[in-house]
Amino acid sequence: MNGYISHELQRCLEVKGNYLLLVRWETIEDHMIGFRQSDEYQEWKRLLHHFYDPFPTVEHFERVAIERRTPCDQMMK
Template structure:
Protein backbone atom coordinates (compact mmCIF):
# COMPACT_ATOMS: atom_id res chain seq x y z
CA UNK A 1 0.00 0.00 0.00
CA UNK A 2 1.17 3.52 -0.85
CA UNK A 3 -0.01 6.70 0.83
CA UNK A 4 -0.33 9.76 -1.37
CA UNK A 5 -0.10 12.87 0.78
CA UNK A 6 -1.15 16.20 -0.76
CA UNK A 7 -0.55 19.46 1.11
CA UNK A 8 -3.24 21.87 -0.13
CA UNK A 9 -3.73 25.59 0.42
CA UNK A 10 -7.13 27.10 -0.39
CA UNK A 11 -8.35 30.65 -0.72
CA UNK A 12 -9.70 32.18 2.51
CA UNK A 13 -13.43 31.84 2.99
CA UNK A 14 -13.83 28.92 0.56
CA UNK A 15 -13.25 26.05 2.98
CA UNK A 16 -16.82 24.67 2.98
CA UNK A 17 -17.02 24.73 -0.83
CA UNK A 18 -13.58 23.15 -1.13
CA UNK A 19 -14.47 20.35 1.29
CA UNK A 20 -17.62 19.59 -0.70
CA UNK A 21 -15.64 19.62 -3.95
CA UNK A 22 -13.08 17.15 -2.57
CA UNK A 23 -15.81 14.80 -1.36
CA UNK A 24 -17.57 14.95 -4.72
CA UNK A 25 -14.35 14.59 -6.69
CA UNK A 26 -13.04 11.64 -4.72
CA UNK A 27 -16.36 9.82 -4.54
CA UNK A 28 -17.29 10.31 -8.21
CA UNK A 29 -13.87 10.21 -9.88
CA UNK A 30 -10.91 8.96 -7.83
CA UNK A 31 -12.80 6.18 -6.05
CA UNK A 32 -13.41 4.56 -9.46
CA UNK A 33 -9.68 4.37 -10.25
CA UNK A 34 -7.91 1.04 -10.14
CA UNK A 35 -6.00 0.63 -6.89
CA UNK A 36 -7.88 3.26 -4.91
CA UNK A 37 -8.43 2.13 -1.31
CA UNK A 38 -9.34 5.00 0.99
CA UNK A 39 -9.05 8.73 1.49
CA UNK A 40 -9.19 11.27 4.30
CA UNK A 41 -9.16 15.04 4.26
CA UNK A 42 -7.86 16.98 7.26
CA UNK A 43 -8.03 20.73 7.88
CA UNK A 44 -5.36 22.53 9.86
CA UNK A 45 -6.48 23.89 13.21
CA UNK A 46 -3.90 26.70 13.16
CA UNK A 47 -4.23 27.56 9.45
CA UNK A 48 -7.82 26.84 8.35
CA UNK A 49 -7.01 27.36 4.65
CA UNK A 50 -4.50 24.47 4.76
CA UNK A 51 -5.51 20.85 4.23
CA UNK A 52 -3.86 17.46 4.02
CA UNK A 53 -5.46 15.01 1.62
CA UNK A 54 -4.42 11.40 2.19
CA UNK A 55 -5.21 8.78 -0.43
CA UNK A 56 -4.29 5.13 -0.07
CA UNK A 57 -3.45 3.25 -3.27
CA UNK A 58 -2.61 -0.41 -3.82
CA UNK A 59 0.63 0.66 -5.53
CA UNK A 60 2.55 3.75 -6.58
CA UNK A 61 1.87 2.85 -10.21
CA UNK A 62 -1.88 2.82 -9.62
CA UNK A 63 -1.62 6.53 -8.87
CA UNK A 64 1.25 7.69 -11.04
CA UNK A 65 0.55 5.59 -14.15
CA UNK A 66 -3.03 4.43 -13.74
CA UNK A 67 -4.60 7.73 -12.66
CA UNK A 68 -2.34 10.69 -13.43
CA UNK A 69 -2.40 11.63 -17.09
CA UNK A 70 -5.89 10.18 -17.62
CA UNK A 71 -9.16 11.94 -18.38
CA UNK A 72 -10.25 11.04 -14.85
CA UNK A 73 -7.35 13.06 -13.44
CA UNK A 74 -8.34 16.01 -15.62
CA UNK A 75 -11.90 15.71 -14.34
CA UNK A 76 -10.68 15.58 -10.70
CA UNK A 77 -8.53 18.65 -11.19
CA UNK A 78 -11.39 20.59 -12.81
CA UNK A 79 -13.45 19.99 -9.65
CA UNK A 80 -10.83 21.08 -7.10
CA UNK A 81 -8.42 23.41 -8.94
CA UNK A 82 -10.58 26.55 -8.58
CA UNK A 83 -10.01 26.43 -4.81
CA UNK A 84 -6.20 26.12 -4.81
CA UNK A 85 -4.32 29.25 -3.75
CA UNK A 86 -1.09 27.59 -4.97
CA UNK A 87 0.00 24.33 -6.55
CA UNK A 88 -0.45 21.29 -4.27
CA UNK A 89 2.64 19.59 -2.89
CA UNK A 90 2.28 15.83 -3.39
CA UNK A 91 4.49 12.98 -2.15
CA UNK A 92 4.11 9.23 -1.76
CA UNK A 93 4.95 7.25 1.37
CA UNK A 94 5.57 3.63 2.34
CA UNK A 95 4.49 2.41 5.77
CA UNK A 96 7.50 1.51 7.89
CA UNK A 97 6.00 1.40 11.41
CA UNK A 98 2.64 1.63 13.12
CA UNK A 99 1.16 1.42 16.59
CA UNK A 100 -0.51 -1.80 17.70
CA UNK A 101 -3.80 -0.56 19.11
Protein backbone atom coordinates (compact mmCIF):
# COMPACT_ATOMS: atom_id res chain seq x y z
CA MET A 1 0.00 0.00 0.00
CA ASN A 2 1.50 3.32 -1.04
CA GLY A 3 2.44 5.50 1.93
CA TYR A 4 1.95 2.80 4.56
CA ILE A 5 4.78 2.75 7.12
CA SER A 6 3.73 0.50 10.01
CA HIS A 7 1.07 -0.28 12.58
CA GLU A 8 0.82 -1.44 16.18
CA LEU A 9 -2.03 -2.57 18.40
CA GLN A 10 -1.93 -1.86 22.13
CA ARG A 11 -4.28 -3.19 24.81
CA CYS A 12 -5.41 -0.85 27.59
CA LEU A 13 -4.24 -1.93 31.05
CA GLU A 14 -6.99 -0.08 32.92
CA VAL A 15 -10.07 -0.74 30.80
CA LYS A 16 -10.73 -4.29 29.67
CA GLY A 17 -11.64 -4.45 26.01
CA ASN A 18 -10.09 -1.09 25.07
CA TYR A 19 -7.41 -1.06 22.39
CA LEU A 20 -5.36 1.54 20.55
CA LEU A 21 -4.49 0.96 16.91
CA LEU A 22 -1.75 3.26 15.68
CA VAL A 23 -1.19 3.19 11.92
CA ARG A 24 1.66 5.23 10.49
CA TRP A 25 1.32 6.77 7.02
CA GLU A 26 3.70 9.00 5.10
CA THR A 27 0.92 11.57 4.54
CA ILE A 28 -2.71 12.09 5.54
CA GLU A 29 -3.63 11.76 1.86
CA ASP A 30 -2.04 8.28 1.74
CA HIS A 31 -4.50 7.27 4.45
CA MET A 32 -7.63 9.24 3.61
CA ILE A 33 -7.48 8.95 -0.18
CA GLY A 34 -5.05 6.18 -1.10
CA PHE A 35 -6.16 3.65 1.50
CA ARG A 36 -9.78 4.69 2.04
CA GLN A 37 -10.50 4.48 -1.69
CA SER A 38 -8.70 1.16 -2.19
CA ASP A 39 -9.90 -2.41 -2.55
CA GLU A 40 -7.84 -3.21 0.56
CA TYR A 41 -9.95 -0.80 2.62
CA GLN A 42 -13.14 -2.39 1.36
CA GLU A 43 -11.81 -5.75 2.54
CA TRP A 44 -10.78 -4.22 5.91
CA LYS A 45 -14.31 -2.85 6.27
CA ARG A 46 -15.91 -6.18 5.37
CA LEU A 47 -13.78 -8.10 7.88
CA LEU A 48 -13.66 -5.71 10.83
CA HIS A 49 -16.34 -3.02 10.91
CA HIS A 50 -19.01 -5.27 12.45
CA PHE A 51 -16.73 -5.76 15.52
CA TYR A 52 -16.57 -2.04 16.38
CA ASP A 53 -18.72 -0.98 19.33
CA PRO A 54 -18.56 1.97 19.43
CA PHE A 55 -17.10 2.81 16.04
CA PRO A 56 -13.52 4.05 16.53
CA THR A 57 -12.50 7.67 16.36
CA VAL A 58 -9.98 8.39 13.60
CA GLU A 59 -7.55 11.22 14.28
CA HIS A 60 -4.26 12.24 12.68
CA PHE A 61 -1.21 13.15 14.74
CA GLU A 62 2.36 14.21 14.09
CA ARG A 63 5.38 13.15 16.10
CA VAL A 64 6.85 15.90 18.27
CA ALA A 65 9.47 13.93 20.21
CA ILE A 66 11.21 10.58 20.19
CA GLU A 67 12.62 8.96 23.32
CA ARG A 68 15.47 6.52 22.91
CA ARG A 69 16.28 4.24 25.82
CA THR A 70 19.91 3.68 26.63
CA PRO A 71 20.91 0.42 28.32
CA CYS A 72 21.95 1.00 31.95
CA ASP A 73 25.45 -0.32 31.40
CA GLN A 74 26.10 2.34 28.75
CA MET A 75 24.76 5.07 31.04
CA MET A 76 27.29 4.14 33.73
CA LYS A 77 30.33 4.67 31.48
